[in-house]
Amino acid sequence: MSAISTMTEGLDARTTGQRLVNQWLASLGTARERGQPVAYVFVMGNAIEILRAFGFEMVFPEINSLQTGVRKAAPDFIAQAEDFGFSPDVCSYVKADVGLMLSNMQHPSGVQMPVPDLAVASSLCNVYIKWAEIWERRFGTPAFVLDIPGKRFATWKSPAGSPQHLADARWVEGQFRDLIARCEQITGKKFDSDRLAEVEAHVNEMIRLWIEILAFNQHRPAPYNSMLDGLTYMGVLNAWRGTLEGVEYMRLLHAEIAGKVARGEGRVPHERFRLVFSGTPCYVNMRRLIELFESHGGVFAASDYLTYAAGGLDSAGLFYDTSRPLESLAEVTTLASQMGLSNHFFSHHALAQQMKDFAADGIVYHGIKSCRTVATSMADNREYVTTKHGMPTLYIESDLIDPRYWSDAQIKNRVDAFFELLEQRRNLQSIQER
């Protein structure tokens, strides 16, 4: 009997996905009671496969923080963090999490978040490491920093099996072995390579389906909005990664989207413009942001967010070799880092490619004031893409979860002007074609 079918009879994939995420959040609250060890992990670079093999319950502080935005609790948490002494310029996710700590771990979802037995902070975002240092001081949980070397320059090529790839993978594997030793210490269990292979097999299937789901949006009309529906799908991909439930969900989702494609059913009733999104959502005004675009018939067919915030495996196009689970984990993690996760710094080519693959009419850049990882060079990237490729682009700015940076009138103004620009462009092109 399917693990999720009983609870999701007749529900669409999006609603099912939301329920699954809520179910997972709720289970975090009872982890301690059930005697399960708890690990804090991040979406860009982690070792979930290893941690699942040891039976850890996974907490994603990034998801906790984005949920405070979605549930309108961020301002209070952020204010507590700033009162505590954090500079306003610090990442708003970190501040929301500090607010959670100062609120006795009582999360607005109703869950009492457990404190971690282990924190794995990857080097894909340096703030992860500073964040983990805060937990060290608050909870006494030593940080495990997982250094995953990324792309060194824009045209960096490190094909699977090349000496450079193997050198980097060897480094990552060495750290995985250290992590395994730490897990054995914490859980009292011995590392089970077969269990790791099992988890990896589930991830493989989830990723295989995810890659196809991402590609479905190349159809016209796009069956889902990558920056709205896509966020729920991705939430499940992260929270249930490597589980049977996760695989079943991706199958459900795949079937549903395939059906829409077959019926020519689009996300937007009258799709007028297809767009690529670069950056993160504004979680505190998620729906409103999308509505501003969809009201003009604009749909986000693709986004770089769905790659880097979902582990980046889709970019690597590789799957784990479950006959050599640990070595393969290191090799694939390294490739995912270099081809997907560290792309913020060199994303101009990838975005141009996405524009082509998805037959997009323009790129929307969403800059985040408190996130330097995503936004430092966005203006330069945009300038390059606009000039070199002649692509229409829009730059808007707000924050991940801090509502103080959302200015509805100003953002609407820019979005409206962008669509006027796209319309004018289309009119001119059709005149030229005559």
Add this chain to the structure above:
Amino acid sequence: MEYVAGIDVGSTQAKGVILDERGNLVSKAIIDMETNMGAAAEEIFQRVLASANLEASAIVFTVATGYGRYRVTFGDLQVTEISCHARGALAEFPWTRTVLDIGGQDTKAIRIGDSGEVIDFAMNDKCAAGTGRFLGAASFALEMPLSELGPLALQSTRPVRITTTCTVFAETEIIGHLAKGHLPEDVLMGMHHSIATRCASLVRRVGLAPEVTFSGGVSRNQAMVVLLQEVLGVPLNVSAQAQFMGAIGAALYALDHVRAGRRPEHLVKEGAR
């Protein structure tokens, strides 16, 4: 003879123009904004009609622009002031391909194509530095009307470097420099330079393509014109009707629709949100 109207409801002023079916300017009007944008829009419409000696029924199409465009209840279409400024600038300066509009509250840089279509735009509307408001701080600190700031600044021989990037602290910095014995004109020129640099940065972001038109209320400040020309390295077009550029552009869009045979009843109305 048929007529069209363009209504620009900004944050500090409301402007209106009426064009005839051949695109000739028939009348224009400007008022300071009240708190009620809808009322201000009504009033500007009445004034511009009176000035043209026309009844409202003579206007076959009205386009509203500016931040308050959705409050113009009698508007047939809303178009952003970015598109309208581009259109208005091109109408007056047919060779212009970049527009810099510095208003009291915001600043925009727009790159336009040969038909007046917007190719790219960049705005500064969150931060007052780099907008007319920065000069407002100077006006307050020096106890001088805005209109006198430009002429005085032009007398400067040794401009002071202003480093503050926040309008809130601008007054303090100005007073500090005056206390040290710097001349008001030198401090003022420093402030103008600061604005010019920030605005030039916006222009570069969209790409500077000659000719460049400088519009908006601040374009009447001669010191800004001189400085911007220096910083951008190109001559600037400045319109005598700079304040009406948005409304004129709006009216031209209205005329487009009329000439294409589209009347208001053919449009699906987008309600104000």
Add this chain to the structure above:
Amino acid sequence: MMNDVEVSTGGIDAADASMTLMAVLERCFELAMRTGVADQEQPGAIGYFPVYFPEEIVHAAGLRPHALLGGGNKLEVRLADARIGSFVCSICRSTTEQGLNRSLHGMKGFFTQPICDAAKHMAGIWGRNFPAQPSQILALPQNVNSSASVRYVYDEYQRLRSVLAAQVGHDIPDAAIRASLHVYNENRRLQRELYRIRRDDPARLSTVETYLLVRAGTRVRREEHNQLLRDALRLLAERPVRPRDKPRVIFLGGFCEQPPLEMIETIEDACFIVDDDLLIGQRWITEDIAADDGDPVWALAKSYVEHSASSPVQFDARKPKEEMLMRMLRDARAEAAIITAAKFCEPGLDDQLALSHRLDAEKVPYLVLEFEEKMTSFEQMAMQVETFAESLLFQ
């Protein structure tokens, strides 16, 4: 020029010694304040973004390592604002500006390290805008606590070696690297001596002077810098010193972005800064590297993992920031701390809070300041520092 830097003078014989010391310091000032790289510099300079870079490898290739330290408070940023968000530290902006205004046109390459997210972006910005200058991330690890760390750093250093070899058109032999290690070991010893004087005899050598002496080394070949430092140390020994009664403080700020000289002077007017982390990258390696035993690149990699200083931008489980702070206070026999961070510097701002909490707990007096490289007015800061110093003297 140097007028506002206080140099102790006095006595008849001292006049000559002071003038020569003055000449050395003036030379260092002139060098230190050079930000650009001349188009015609040969055989060439390789620019690197903060904090630490294995300069020995660049030196062995015959190239000059050029530390990118920002544009200071005299540079007008006009072109970079269109490229970089406003919520990013100024050194990213001013460095990009220097690229755009062509003052770094002579560079033969650009490197940055994963010290923070903004720094990683610099490689992308540089690569898009200046395609003629190879631009890369030297992927130094944020995990130096693994038994596999040295091997990884070694591999990355060998990669750097081959990139530079391609640049100069010939291999870089081990012998050349060994020779460079010797030069740099000497350089670090001389820098340690400067810091010893600051700690034991602070009236003899100011922090601004130390800063200029150290920073000058990023603008000339190390051999020349070693000579400058030797001269300076000799002359310092002869310098007549007027004892002053000022509180002893340490000054910490991460300092990828450099504080204006005026800021350091403002603090020194009221206090003796007896230790700091200014230009820590220049003395990152804390012990001599074994130049002659085995593989010199391995020795260099090993020193990064095992004998390095600490910074907000390098995670190291062996060096909790609070412990490093307390140790520095103790070793420098300082009674207070001045903590600062550059505006928008995320690692610096995060650490600042943790350090403040520990200082509160230990009841050590401290002052927190924010700075930007482009600050030009210091009256407010002077008032804060003076008040702070007074409170120390009255304890």
